[in-house]
Amino acid sequence: MIIDPRSTEPLNLYKLLIGSVLPRPIAFVSTVGADGIYNLAPYSFFTAVSANPPILAFAPQLSAEGRRKDTLVNCERLGEFVVNVVSEDVVRQMNETAADFPPEVDEFEVSGLTPVPSEVVAVPxxxxxxxxxxxxxxxxxxxxxxxxxxxxxxGEVVRIHVDDEYFDDFRIDPDKLRAVGRMAGSTYARTTDRFDLVRPGAVKKG
Ligand SMILES: Cc1cc2nc3c(=O)[nH]c(=O)nc-3n(C[C@H](O)[C@H](O)[C@H](O)COP(=O)(O)O)c2cc1C
Incomplete structure (x- = not known):
């Protein structure tokens, strides 16, 4: 099968992308709206793109009707956001926040998750x-x-919060974190089935 994007429906291109670029990590992004209302939504077009300084990237798409997502509007207006990591224990609440709520709905309230003040940014x-x-x-x-x-x-990362029991000499224990990734459709991947592959010339660091 050979596909020319120029003659393919956007929805079908989207299906091809999410079926090919996977598993995708999930940025669970908190922002604050113009009226001070908290916003929370998952974004799996997401990765880290620089370590020095640390920079994260995620990509809100326009909706099929061409509407800008609240997260994008809020990031642009306030210039601040928080990327929270999604573990198995919050995956159901995360999913609740992905419904198409109007900007006046606080997705912390909808999901039952707890906002905690940040250190540097004005976003919980x-x-x-x-x-x-x-x-x-x-x-x-x-x-x-x-x-x-x-x-x-x-976004440039200006503070990193790691629960103490997940942190050991700047390594985060993946068996404790149990981060999830997104596949296509409603399917997710766990990060507990792993294997090691030592790079040629590299010394394995345990
Ligand atoms: C796991 C997951 C990942 C998602 N990733 C994206 C994404 O990368 N880009 C996007 O535009 N929408 C993505 N969505 C859909 C948005 O989360 C959804 O449109 C949400 O309502 C946007 O909320 P907001 O308008 O408050 O920003 C994803 C949904 C889920 C469940």
Whole structure:
């Protein structure tokens, strides 16, 4: 099968992307709206793109009707957001926040998750998430203004919160964290089935 994106429906392109680029980590992004209302939503077009300084990137798409997501609007307005890491123990609450709520709905309340004040940014983190990264907006790159077109949100990490029992000499214990990834559709992946592959020339560090 050979596919030319120029003659393929956006929804089908989306299906091809999410079925091929996987598993995807999930940024559970908290933001604050113009009226001070807290917003929380998952974004799996997400990765880390720089370690020095630490920079994260995630990509809200325009809806099929061309509407901008609240997270994008809030990041642009306030210039701050928090990326919370999704573990198995918060996956159901995370899913609740992905419904298409209007901006006046506080998704912390909808999901029952607890907002905790951040250290540097004026956006709360999620208490139940074991890792959270406070970010200051670096740049928003609008890649498309078409329905389902993405913008890339780049944020510099200014504080990292890790629950003490998950942290050992700057390593995060994956068996405790039990982070989840997103596959296509409603399917998720666990991070507990792993294998090691030592790089040629590299010394295994345990
Ligand atoms: C696990 C998961 C990952 C998602 N990833 C994305 C994504 O990368 N980009 C996107 O635009 N929407 C994504 N969504 C959909 C948004 O979370 C959904 O549209 C949400 O209502 C947006 O909320 P907001 O308007 O408050 O930002 C994802 C949904 C789920 C459940």
């Amino acid at each position: 983190r999620v208490k139940e998430c074991h890792v959270a990264m406070e970010c200051k907006l670096r740049e928003i790159v609008q890649l498309s203004s078409l329905p389902m077109g993405g913008s890339l949100v780049l």
